[in-house]
Amino acid sequence: MNALTLENLDISYGDTQVVHGVNLSIAEGESFALVGESGSGKSTILRAIAGLAPDWEGEITVMGEKRSHRVERSVSRQVQMVFQDPYGSLHPRKTIDAALSEPLAIHGIANRGERVEAMLTAVGLDRRFRFRYPHQLSGGQRQRVAIARALMLEPKVMLLDEPTSALDVSVQAEILNLLKRLRREQGLTFLLVTHNLPIVSFLCDRLAVMRHGRIVEIADVAQLKAGQLVEPYSRELLAATEGT
Amino acid sequence: MTPLLAVEDLRVSFPTHSGRVEVVKGISFTLGRERLGIVGESGSGKSMTGRSILKLIRKPGLVTADRMEFDGIDLTALSEHQMRAIRGARISMVMQDPKFSLNPVMTVGEQIAEALLTHQKLARKDVHQRVIAMLEAVRINDPERVAKLYPHEVSGGMGQRVMIAMMLIPEPELLIADEPTSALDVSVQAQVLDIIDELVRNKGMGLILISHDLALVSRYCDRILVMNAGTIVEECAAGELANAQHPYTRGLLAAMPTIDEAREELPVLDRTQWAGT
Numbered sequence: 309m310n311a312l313t314l315e316n317l318d319i320s321y322g323d324t325q326v327v328h329g330v331n332l333s334i335a336e337g338e339s340f341a342l343v344g345e346s347g348s349g350k351s352t353i354l355r356a357i358a359g360l361a362p363d364w365e366g367e368i369t370v371m372g373e374k375r376s377h378r379v380e381r382s383v384s385r386q387v388q389m390v391f392q393d394p395y396g397s398l399h400p401r402k403t404i405d406a407a408l409s410e411p412l413a414i415h416g417i418a419n420r421g422e423r424v425e426a427m428l429t430a431v432g433l434d435r436r437f438r439f440r441y442p443h444q445l446s447g448g449q450r451q452r453v454a455i456a457r458a459l460m461l462e463p464k465v466m467l468l469d470e471p472t473s474a475l476d477v478s479v480q481a482e483i484l485n486l487l488k489r490l491r492r493e494q495g496l497t498f499l500l501v502t503h504n505l506p507i508v509s510f511l512c513d514r515l516a517v518m519r520h521g522r523i524v525e526i527a528d529v530a531q532l533k534a535g536q537l538v539e540p541y542s543r544e545l546l547a548a549t550e551g552t
Numbered sequence: 553m554t555p556l557l558a559v560e561d562l563r564v565s566f567p568t569h570s571g572r573v574e575v576v577k578g579i580s581f582t583l584g585r586e587r588l589g590i591v592g593e594s595g596s597g598k599s600m601t602g603r604s605i606l607k608l609i610r611k612p613g614l615v616t617a618d619r620m621e622f623d624g625i626d627l628t629a630l631s632e633h634q635m636r637a638i639r640g641a642r643i644s645m646v647m648q649d650p651k652f653s654l655n656p657v658m659t660v661g662e663q664i665a666e667a668l669l670t671h672q673k674l675a676r677k678d679v680h681q682r683v684i685a686m687l688e689a690v691r692i693n694d695p696e697r698v699a700k701l702y703p704h705e706v707s708g709g710m711g712q713r714v715m716i717a718m719m720l721i722p723e724p725e726l727l728i729a730d731e732p733t734s735a736l737d738v739s740v741q742a743q744v745l746d747i748i749d750e751l752v753r754n755k756g757m758g759l760i761l762i763s764h765d766l767a768l769v770s771r772y773c774d775r776i777l778v779m780n781a782g783t784i785v786e787e788c789a790a791g792e793l794a795n796a797q798h799p800y801t802r803g804l805l806a807a808m809p810t811i812d813e814a815r816e817e818l819p820v821l822d823r824t825q826w827a828g829t
Contacts, residue, residue, distance in 0.1 A: 477593070481807035481821075506813060509811050509812060510815075532811070
């Protein structure tokens with residue numbers, strides 16, 4: 309079964325249409341990357357799937373169920389998102405414990421204390437962090453909390469919007485290793501947005517190159533590694549990466 | 553030849569509950585009309601080094617140096633007023649985040665014009681032309697339209713190009729770029745750095761490129777300083793980076809994924825390894 313299917317997806321912000329006719333199907337357990345420059349609509353696709361960009365037309369199917377335009381509880385159980393900026397994505401006046409318990413409370417799930425502790429361990433944070441505030445944590449630790457929060461409801465699909473671009477190289481390596489391990493352990497499906505092709509090479513199975521709101525090429529990571537992308541724009545991106 | 557910039561025993565400290573903490577611990581370097589890269593992770597003191605050259609560190613921060621000379625001028629002795637004639641006109645700095653560094657209530661065009669008019673007198677028509685030409689130079693399509701926009705109306709990448717335009721329009725002799733492209737995509741990153749690179753070469757400017765990205769710095773600089781915990785742990789020619797000796801530099805190099813990544817897991821820095829250095 310496909311974890312995620314997008315059919316003829318158009319997404320608009322007000323009068324501006326930013327995504328045009330995107331078709332994509334991502335198998336369960338697959339790790340898929342959307343790459344492209346800013347404004348190419350890649351983050352917008354994640355936002356539409358998560359219910360944060362409700363102005364869309366076409367079809368979004370998550371784990372076999374068609375998604376409506378509203379925020380739905382059943383969808384939040386299946387799909388969760390991790391944002392780019394770990395400094396902006398945690399509530400500054402809520403402890404880590406409160407941030408991680410909130411999704412459980414909303415969905416009426418018991419054993420919150422145990423689940424929070426287990427999740428902190430799973431993302432490699434010591435339990436002493438549980439009652440701290442975000443400002444007491446480093447960027448890498450905050451991103452671990454953001455990942456933990458996304459995993460609290462045991463979703464099947466993780467939407468990752470540039471999860472490491474705000475982090476140092478060595479911290480980025482830690483978070484990438486963590487994501488890879490969690491995916492292996494929990495059989496997650498990843499839809500990752502990035503502009504960093506080496507990350508795609510490390511973490512993903514397939515990728516789609518986007519430009520001006522359209523997918524220009526879908527390729528296998530093996531093709532990326534071998535430098536065999538076909539479309540001129542994809543080759544341009546690849547050249548920009550290899551040059552540095 | 554006298555160097556463009558000479559720094560000896562630069563120290564920056566901030567007071568804390570348990571006494572002053574030095575974030576830059578006595579570093580020395582010289583810079584000619586060349587491209588120098590400073591790399592290091594958050595907290596290594598690389599940004600503080602850049603800021604202290606422009607005397608942008610406010611109290612209670614304290615900057616001391618045995619020598620800090622720019623083109624024969626002793627920067628440590630300059631008053632705030634004298635410093636203003638140098639900032640922007642002769643040394644300018646591209647900051648990290650366009651969101652916080654651009655004035656939200658001025659249009660992009662006005663801000664770039666202001667940078668120019670602060671240091672030069674020019675006719676309005678010429679100013680407009682220079683602004684548009686500069687926006688074109690940083691590869692903004694449709695510069696006439698963009699000049700009329702406010703910072704919140706442009707994307708992060710575009711905002712950064714606007715800031716670079718603003719910093720380069722007075723044609724400074726030394727440009728300090730602090731993570732100038734960390735908000736941009738790879739494709740645009742290369743373009744923006746190519747623009748900076750071209751200007752630096754053509755005008756014989758000096759460049760200090762501060763970044764956490766080793767690959768980027770090695771591509772655009774002649775010489776690299778690697779900083780960790782306030783000290784320079786390694787200095788090498790850009791081409792020699794792959795042969796770096798210091799365990800910290802080697803750790804950073806290994807932690808980066810590559811385009812043909814085959815490792816199942818990335819090596820993570822063992823932070824105790826060089827703690828003594």
